Amino acid sequence: MSGTQAALELDDIQSGVLAPRPTPYAATYLVFHIGDRAHGRELMRRASAVVTSAADLVSPSGETWVSVALTCHGLEVLGVPSASLETFAWEFRQGMAARARALGDDGESSPEHWEAPLGTPDVHVVLTAVAPDPERLEAAIDRARPAYEQLTGVTAIWRQECYALPTETEHFGYRDGVSHPVVEGSGIAGSNRLETPLKAGEFVLGYRDEIGGIQMPQPETLGRNGSYAAFRKLRQDVAAFRRYLRQAATSPEDEELLAAKMMGRWRSGAPLALSPQHDDPALGADPGRRNTFLYAREDPAGFVTPAGCHIRRANPRDASVAGEVRLHRMIRRGAVYGSPLPDVDLENDGVDRGLMFAFIGAHLGRQFEFVQSQWMNDSVFFGAGDAKDPVAGSHDGSGGFTVPRRPVRRRLPPLPRFVVTRGGEYCFLPGLRALRWLGDLRD
Structure with a gap:
């Protein structure tokens, strides 16, 4: 069977699946509704000529790309x-809104409060454009515009502008996008040289995964070289996060230490695992060093990097936890939206700001949903009950965060919800041949 081939067909994989995003960059999410089937198919034909393949990663166009994804309704x-x-x-067939309970999208984050039209059957196509700066982003959108202009049966119904700063920080002040897995056959280096490359089938459909299986929707022309994606708009309550740290800390220095213990990294990106006593901005800025560490031998009990902190939950690495960590690795992309809250402010200014999160992988269930439900919003996997991720968990004000230390652990006050889901979608990122196949469908 062709799915057993080890070599990735990079010329048929959308660059948005494997390509690391440039720093800094600007991005746009465009959502479309298809009201006319023939026009929708024409959109796919045109899109296949606009989307950059993963084979172009080293070309000048590699840092400016457009990707096209479809919902099941699409x-x-x-x-x-x-x-x-x-x-x-x-x-994927159920859709993200139907999976809200499993994802912890309750209360303010429940789908009835989502930003329209996200989470509804009206969302059919998601186009994402990424470029190193706003000027080249507009040029990329201009190149994509012929793919949907003059198609009266295709309507743009939602748009979100987002970006990444040269500092790579998100609104809570942490350097983001630090950890990237190594995908076997991609030719792209990972961020942790201690990590063994993961099988391509963990991220691209039609190849063997870590357990030897091959996931591929049928027919093969449609499924092969595709990936699943989860897009989420997440609002960040920056003022509440700052107030929490200020009230829980005993000094400005302690405030930064608590922020690092909750995240697992100092704001600069330097990990506690490599710089446990103080921040090290030079380390945080060094992509060759800042993510090269493990936990099992040096810090099994989490006295340096707490087991319940954000980065250790998202990727326990070699730590002893329930389950096989390599089966839950995922490619994660993030970009901020909205203007930053001024550094000194402890009250909100009314601006909507947050993170546009994107998951890429071949297993929505055991990658994205597992991490979200079992690692982000529970702690059974490392023996700590039902405690949630201190930064991104779906808190209700009843649970706190424990910092392991000798001789007595430090228990922080109950946590409010700092991150609220504003909407999202499960999508399929077809290969380039699949885009043409979709364009050539006939009734």
Whole structure:
């Protein structure tokens, strides 16, 4: 079977699946509704000529790219047969809104409070454009515009501008996008030289994964070289986060230490694992060093990097936890939206700000949903009950955060919810041949 081939067909994989984003960069998410099947198919044909392949990563166009993804409703509207749709992951077929309970999207984060039209059957296509700066971003959008202009049966219904600063920081003040897995056959280096490359089938459909299986929707022309994506708009309550740290800390220095213990890194990106006593901005700025560490031998009990902190939950590395860590690794992309809150402010200014999060992988269930439900919003996997991620967890004000230390652990006050889901979608990122196949569908 062709799915057993080890070499990745990079010329058929969208660059947005594997390409690391430039720093800094600007990005735009555009959501479309297909009201006319023929026009939707024409959009796919045109998009196949605009989307950059992963084979172009080293070319000048490698840092400016457009990707195209479809929801299950979008595939259905295009006329993909039901027998084919049934071969896709069942989480994808349900959609993110239907999976809200498993994802911890309750209270303010529940789908009834989401930003329209996210989470509804009206969302069919998600186009993402990324470039090193706003000028080149507009140029990329201009190149993509012919793909949907003059198609009266295709309507743009939502748009979100976002960006990454030269400092790579998000609104809570931490350097973001530090950890990237190594995908076997991609030719792209990972961020941790101690990590063994992961099988391509963990991220791209049609190849063997870590347990020897091959996930691929049918027909092969449609499924091979595709990936699943989860897009989420996450609002960050920056003022509440700052107030919490200020009230829990005993000094400005202690405030920064608590921020590092909650994240697992200092704000500069320097990990506690390599700089446990103080921040090290030079380390945080060094992509060759800042992510090269493990936990099992040096810090099994989490006295340096707490087991419940954000980065250790998202990737326990070689730590002893329930489950096989390598089966839950994922490619993560993040970009901020909205203007930063001034550094001295402890009250909100009314501006909507947060993070546009994107997951890329071949297993929505055991990658994205598992990490979100079992690692972010629970602590059973490392023996700490139902405590949640201190930064991104779905808190209700009843649970706190424990900092392991000798001789007595430090228990922080109950945590409010700092991050609220404003909407999201499960999507399929087809290969370039699949985009053409979708364009050539006939009733």
